[in-house]
Amino acid sequence: MKKDDSSEDRKKDHIDLAFQSAIHIDSLDSRFIYEPLLSGHTKSASLKCNLASQSMEHPIWVSSMTGGTDKAATININLAKACQEFGLGMGLGSCRPLLESDTRLDDFAVRKYIGEQPLYANIGIAQIEELYQLGKIQLLTELVKKLEANGLIIHVNPLQEWMQPEGDRYASAPIDLIKKILDDLDLPLIVKEVGQGMGKESLRALLELPLVAVDFAANGGTNFSKLELLRASEEKKMSFAKVANLGHGAEEMLCWVNEIKEEQKVLCDTIIVSGGIKDFLDGYYFIKKSNFNTVYGQASGFLKHAMGSYEDLHSYVQSQVEGLHMAAAFLKIKA
């Protein structure tokens, strides 16, 4: 038998803490079926996944955040190191500053920290329209090459642009620009919102294209309409406050993409479920519920731990990864 030196202390803790540990039946997580008899404490190989031709040890995506400001390099380097250590993938924040000059290149240049893991550059749809107008769309290929990225994420954010005091306006429908880029450039593409989600017909239009992935960036977490309004005039804040409540959550969007897959042929087979994902339980639930190759993404969840020492981020990611393995061993989702 293994020696149990801590037994006396543990037994005392159990008596002292028993009353605090009572759970109310209403707080049970009704998304899952718990099956304690069917697995040991094993690490599940089934959590390995692919993004395009690249493999990931765990189906976790670091959603696009930052670059172009002083805190960004530390944050991005920490995130990239965690991706390498735990086998995750990462989207960079908007690389718009790099279209103007290389002054902020160090904020984004994390290939040496992330190793072979998926790394995607990021640009807004407004900049794509502008690059087409200037006849400079090839700059995107150069950007991806300069960052040694595996492809490009396009963020489509009309409401954020509308709320942002210095926001851009674009004239073309984003779907037309995305189709044009697919024709004109040989770049693996991911398309995302920024925290408002999108409706079924936008999802359908994207899934019909040969994209690497559609990233939900659903409503329910960080919301950039709300964030931009916090930066706007008092009058604008009052007039547009309810805009943050528009859009779609991850649950609704996942039902839609599953329906679309039943209704028609899709060319994009990967979904990044993101926007308001709080932890591994949310992530696991959506991965299991999806009929696509699926990873889940978090932005603010990682940001909280990425601004200081790598150790803080390391222990956060480790706990999320362990939680995922626990879920894979003992949880099934309710049909």
Ligand SMILES: Cc1cc2nc3c(=O)[nH]c(=O)nc-3n(C[C@H](O)[C@H](O)[C@H](O)COP(=O)(O)O)c2cc1C
């Ligand atoms: C600080 C911060 C900066 C962000 N910057 C970008 C960006 O440059 N490009 C982009 O596509 N999304 C950006 N996002 C949006 C995230 O990628 C993500 O879609 C959104 O925050 C919802 O995820 P969350 O609820 O896990 O935070 C940013 C998010 C945060 C928190």
